[in-house]
Amino acid sequence: MEIFKIAITGNVGAGKTTFIRTISEIEVVDTDRRATDETAALKQNTTVAFDFGRLTLSPEQLVYLYGTPGQSRFDFMWDIVINQAQAYILLVAAHRPKDFRGARKILNFINQRVQIPMIIGLTHTDCEGAWQADDIVLALGLSNRETYPPIVQVNPEDPASVAQSLVVLLEELMSASADRSNSYSELTTQSVH
Template identity: 60%
Template structure:
């Protein structure tokens, strides 16, 4: 049985914990705690260490899903989780442009440590003020159309949508391995 370790990272409240809860076949181990800092203005609970979920993918492969906290004060967890990952998805809330800088910062953090396949999952596209895929690419620093990771819209609350995003990530991973 092959274990594929995938990291779900991204900005605060983008939907990382929800994403893993939607797809995991075991009850997710999470470390969500009542938010007491500025995050409390956005949401009542936040991840302080990690989320962990598991998904059987075909007869010979099992996916381990590791969700990171969104807040950068927990970036030692980003470091621990990304170093063991085979690929990652960066979730970005399309409705919170003020967080796009943070998304850029997370990508830089990861790229300084690993060179592994990644895709971007754009969440909250159903919310008022949501930015388009093209505008988000530019806002987080991907100006060159020919040199970008794939970006897909994903609704972490919908299992089907999360499954589609996972398939995109795994296809990207396989293509990269084959190259």
């Protein structure tokens, strides 16, 4: 059995828990609790540890989905989740420009710890005040088109949209593994000669 471990990360209210609930075939193990601090102004409940969901791709392939808490005071959980993951999606709420700096912080936090395939998922693109993808890319400090990751629009409430974003992420993961095994076979070929 092949298991792909995918992390879903992003700021408070980006849609991580919803994303996992929408696509998981098992009841999501979530750790949502009533928000008590500044988050309470934004939403009733917030994830305090992690979410876990599961998706069967084929009889031999499973996806495990791990959602992080959005609040940075739980960043020790980001560490635990990201160290388990083979790839991740960073969800960014397109209508909350105040959160772009926080999204950047999460990106830097993860980049300092692991180098794994990732994509950016823009959520809330249907909401009033949503920024265009190009402007969000600049706000996230991703100015070099050659190096920045795939960016998709995703509605965490829509199963087809969530599935489509997972396909893009799994393709990134597959192509990164193919690159790794090519460079491994180049290395071993070189060592034979």
